[in-house]
Amino acid sequence: RYGIAGARNCVPDRFLSEGETVSFGGHVFEVLHCPGHAPGHVVYYNRAAKFAHVGDVLFRGSVGRTDLPGGDHAAL
Numbered sequence: 131r132y133g134i135a136g137a138r139n140c141v142p143d144r145f146l147s148e149g150e151t152v153s154f155g156g157h158v159f160e161v162l163h164c165p166g167h168a169p170g171h172v173v174y175y176n177r178a179a180k181f182a183h184v185g186d187v188l189f190r191g192s193v194g195r196t197d198l199p200g201g202d203h204a205a206l
Contacts, residue, residue, distance in 0.1 A: 146172060159183070166196060166205040 146152065148163040152174065159174035164184075174183040186195065196203040 145170075148172075166202050168198070169200040169202075 146161045148161060150161045152159045152161060157176055157179070159176050162173040162175055162182075164171050164173045168186075171185065173185070176182070195201060
């Protein structure tokens with residue numbers, strides 16, 4: 131019903147939690163748990179560069195959808 135047609139499911143090696151860090155390409159990102167759009171949604175924040183990859187949590191002049199399964203407008 132949702133997702134990309136023909137895409138295969140995958141199993142993660144591990145799940146990330148609030149406060150963990152992820153490093154790649156010489157950059158370090160903090161994991162911030164930001165439920166609302168989806169219960170397990172996270173934001174990756176690079177403090178040194180003052181850059182955040184927010185996914186579908188924040189848009190210019192709006193926020194992500196909360197009408198999908200698990201969405202919570204009050205939490206967002």
